[in-house]
Amino acid sequence: xxxxxxxxxxxxxxxxxxxxxxHAGSLHAPDAELALRNARDLYTRRGxxxxxxxxxxxxxxxxxxxxxxxxxxxxxxxxxxxxxFYEIPEGVKHL
Amino acid sequence: xxxxxATTATLALGDDALVLSHRLGEWVGHAxxxxxxxxxxxxxxxxxxxxRFLLSMVGDEDxxxxxxxxxxxTNLQLVEQPNGxxxxxxARQLYFSTYQHLLYGQLAAAGGVFAPLAGKAVHxxxxxxxxxxxxxxxxxxxxxxxxxxxxxxxxALWRFTGxxxxxxxxxxxxxxxxxTAWLESVGDVLRRATLTLPEGPRSGAWSAGAGxxxxxxxxxxRMLAEMQHLHRxxxxxxx
Numbered sequence: 416x417x418x419x420x421x422x423x424x425x426x427x428x429x430x431x432x433x434x435x436x437x438h439a440g441s442l443h444a445p446d447a448e449l450a451l452r453n454a455r456d457l458y459t460r461r462g463x464x465x466x467x468x469x470x471x472x473x474x475x476x477x478x479x480x481x482x483x484x485x486x487x488x489x490x491x492x493x494x495x496x497x498x499x500f501y502e503i504p505e506g507v508k509h510l
Numbered sequence: 511x512x513x514x515x516a517t518t519a520t521l522a523l524g525d526d527a528l529v530l531s532h533r534l535g536e537w538v539g540h541a542x543x544x545x546x547x548x549x550x551x552x553x554x555x556x557x558x559x560x561x562r563f564l565l566s567m568v569g570d571e572d573x574x575x576x577x578x579x580x581x582x583x584t585n586l587q588l589v590e591q592p593n594g595x596x597x598x599x600x601a602r603q604l605y606f607s608t609y610q611h612l613l614y615g616q617l618a619a620a621g622g623v624f625a626p627l628a629g630k631a632v633h634x635x636x637x638x639x640x641x642x643x644x645x646x647x648x649x650x651x652x653x654x655x656x657x658x659x660x661x662x663x664x665x666a667l668w669r670f671t672g673x674x675x676x677x678x679x680x681x682x683x684x685x686x687x688x689x690t691a692w693l694e695s696v697g698d699v700l701r702r703a704t705l706t707l708p709e710g711p712r713s714g715a716w717s718a719g720a721g722x723x724x725x726x727x728x729x730x731x732r733m734l735a736e737m738q739h740l741h742r743x744x745x746x747x748x749x
Contacts, residue, residue: 443543452641453549
């Protein structure tokens with residue numbers, strides 16, 4: 416295997432209609448069309464998907480692991496944000 | 511008599527799929543990038559599935575694949591050609607998958623004994639064809655080097671393409687229509703790839719192609735030796 420200059424792509428697969436696309440992995444491809452086809456070969460071989468998105472990895476802005484505390488810690492002590500105070504009526508099946 | 515005719519046709523289709531599958535399998539471990547290796551291996555496995563189904567229609571698949579002599583294989587000479595560089599493999603894929611896609615389309619519509627296989631496989635082959643077209647466009651319309659290699663590959667394999675349209679007994683196919691559609695489709699892809707249809711002969715004295723009659727090119731013997739060696743050394747070996 417030689418190194419190539421092919422960019423990296425992130426692959427999102429929707430497994431069933433009605434569900435959202437979930438991140439499946441990443442791959443190298445020279446352009447978006449071939450990235451889609453490579454994604455089809457790598458991530459939907461066993462009938463996992465009905466739809467694929469590919470996104471250039473460079474286009475993703477990610478939160479930094481170093482900023483984990485200021486980013487996520489404050490939400491831990493705000494229990495009122497979690498819907499645990501509601502009583503669920505009996506007989507409600509789909510919630 | 512009908513059984514013999516059906517056997518001839520089944521072996522022709524099955525041998526095409528088996529031999530090309532083996533050639534594509536040779537890329538595993540050697541492809542330019544991992545993603546492309548998986549793509550080629552997937553195509554090889556699709557073809558192997560078709561070959562197994564077809565060979566099992568007329569006998570024991572292992573015996574037919576591993577114990578026949580070279581002269582008993584009736585695949586096209588095109589599919590036994592060595593992989594060469596990546597452009598050669600793509601040119602071979604473009605020529606063959608376009609042919610196979612059109613052929614299976616007709617067989618599926620004709621409703622004969624091959625309709626169930628052709629109807630299912632035509633979807634697989636549509637993807638093989640798309641894969642070859644996408645790469646032809648990128649290599650032909652890529653760099654000077656890739657353009658030249660793709661041009662060379664299309665020209666080198668051109669003389670093997672006439673054989674595809676020799677009628678095969680037992681296949682209910684409009685061969686002239688198949689050839690017209692093939693020329694149109696391949697010509698269109700090559701044009702979009704800034705290439706042109708090669709000009710050399712496709713039939714007659716300076717072309718090639720007696721694979722359907724059991725005559726093969728020199729590289730086929732070596733390929734067959736590698737493919738059959740294990741089974742001949744250890745009959746019935748499995749894991």
